[in-house]
Amino acid sequence: MHLVIGSGPIGSTVANLLAERGERVRIVTRSGSGPEHPLIERATADASDARRLTELAQGAEVVYNCANPKYTEWTEKWFPMNNAMIAAAKSAGAVYAITGNLYGYGPQPGGLMTGDTPLAATGRKGRVRIRMWQDALDSGVRTIEARASDYLGAGSVGVFSSVLLPAMAKGRTAWGPADVDAPHTFSYTGDMARTLVELARDERAWGKAWHVPSPPAISIRQLAARYCALTGQPPLTVRSMPRFVMRTAGLVIPMAREMAEMDYQFYAPFVLDSTLTERTFGLTATSLDVPLRETAAAAAATAARTM
DSSP states (O other), X not given: OEEEEOXXXXXXXXXXXXXXXXXXXXXXXXXXXXXXXXXXXXXXOXXXXXXXXXXXXXXXXXXXXXXXXXXXXXXXXXXXXXXXXXXXXXXXXXXXXXXXXXGGGOXXXXXXXXXXXXXXXXXXXXXXXXXXXXXXXXXXXXXXXXXXXXXXXXXXXSHIIIIIHHHHHHTOOEEESSOTTSOBOEEEHHHHHHHHHHHHTOGGGTTEEEEOOOOOOBOHHHHHHHHHHHHTOOOOOEEEOOHHHHHHHTTTXXXXXXXXXXXXXXXXXXXXXXXXXXXXXXXXXXXXXXXXXXXXHHXXXXXXXXX
């Protein structure tokens, strides 16, 4: 049995991947939501409730951390949740597999992050991720973390879903809070899920963090053009929002403040090197066309429901 905490794009995909292999899955959310499958049991729990998670984890081979607290609540929410999942994994003797990101690295020379890049972030959210990882390692639980860049794929949240898609829907110019011509790595949610599932069972992965196989970096402008070409839409005009705009808005808007803290990722090159993961485990990145088509299909389905 596998315990998956969170039923977003990654948690749901992890659960489905395991179920398709004939394995039992228990997926945990506050609402009891999750994919429907004969081998998937949906359970209700607060991810910070160590006692409840420990009960649900009994017999689990792997505990997957696919949770995603609100962006403005990381400092308050992440540590209790991480600690509860560590406790559950320890009680069950399970592997703890963490859905990670690149925040812990902080700004890097040339924007390049490899498997050897040190965790050097000084910002609040970067320090949160560093401590989460260190707490897991210090617990003695067999732990792996898969780290990805900004997500693409149906249901994912990022610059594509929050900036480009709305502009396309309204036929307007997309103003990105970024240098829209800087190279940027985008990761497919499906590749994150596949990496978590494969590495959690491989002893070579334990005790280490691994980069999710991701396609070559592409600029936001190029990404928009690729999507429009795939879907037959008119070209989208994409422009860079001056950096001060989000920082000024952050003085009064909490979400803007959180985004401004991480804007170094978008106003300079931000490139993930996943060579070590690919070479060690034989995994490869999915073409960007797959998540873009997946996103287009989801957008079309949503539009059809609202007509």
